[in-house]
Amino acid sequence: MLTFLSPAKSLNFEIEVPQLDYSQPLFKQETAKLVEQLKQLSAADIKNLMHVSDNIAQLNYERYKNFRNSFQLPYAKPAALVFTGEVYKGLHANDYTAEDWQFAQEHLRILSGLYGMLRPLDLIQPYRLEMGTKFSFNGYKNLYEYWKEKVTEEIKKELSKQENPVIINLASAEYFKVIDKKILDTEIITPVFKDNKNGTYKTIMMYAKNARGKMASFIVKNKITNPEHLKAFDEDGYIFNKLLSGNSEWVFTRG
Template structure:
């Protein structure tokens, strides 16, 4: 079984991750294209686009401006340890054994408006960009159009890698 969860709005980039092991997201070049487009927006534009407060818009404007590749443990954190919403609190990633983290790496993915698909140990930088946001790059008018079939193909590849036939969303 492959489990798919959503990212959380709450992030923790202060607490050290419970492991030094990390991987790289598969779609960083697409994330970079999105960030390049988002950098062109003023905080007011981000506020209107995302329907967030002035403070959150300014925070995310700064995050987009600070976005830097390549990701390393010095400028990013593993997704499973960075997200802190209800689902992630329930998972209690900090308590997972190395074997459980290895299992999660194969059987759990997070869908992301900025990163497309993240595995638990994929490094990420802080952001807020929900998949439903009407923002696109190039010919894509929305994130759904931007990501197109890439996410489906990545999920199918992960299903095969996990030897799974069931996707639980």
């Protein structure tokens, strides 16, 4: 069973990281080619491309200018610890034991516009590049075209090693779209989190993102490899709602 998350736009590289067996990103060469193209952009180009403020554009111009081809501490840090935001508040990876990290490294993946796909302990350098960014380069129309085949083939290989070759999709639509589902031809379960608002269940994005992170952590801490066991998830008052759920979309409601 492989679980997928989206990355976060906000990063914290000031954190102290524990002594762990860190790994290198799977697609270092592909990332280097992408960074080569991004280094050619001015801060103004980045502002227009990413629709960000002058400050964020300048920050990312400097990030790419200083980007290195090697990934080592202290300028590179583990993905699951540097991403912040609601999903990663829910994931709370700084609480993980050595056994949790080992399980996460085998079963948890983070999709990324710059790195393609990351394992939790992969060392990364700071960046901003959303998967949906309309960036065309070297004959590729966009990042989906650049990453789709590479990421899908790697997932296919990893699923073949899994006892239960099922995908748990806790990523956003923007990121999960990079996976070619037809080629994988495997079961995909998408948990959805809804809150009761005036008698109607609705997705409230801030809460849903946090719940995605909490469910990913629930999988890691309980070493879940059978998706049926996800139905026991009950954090923050969410419970599995059989009536609203289908075969591939599992709805968890509260209130």
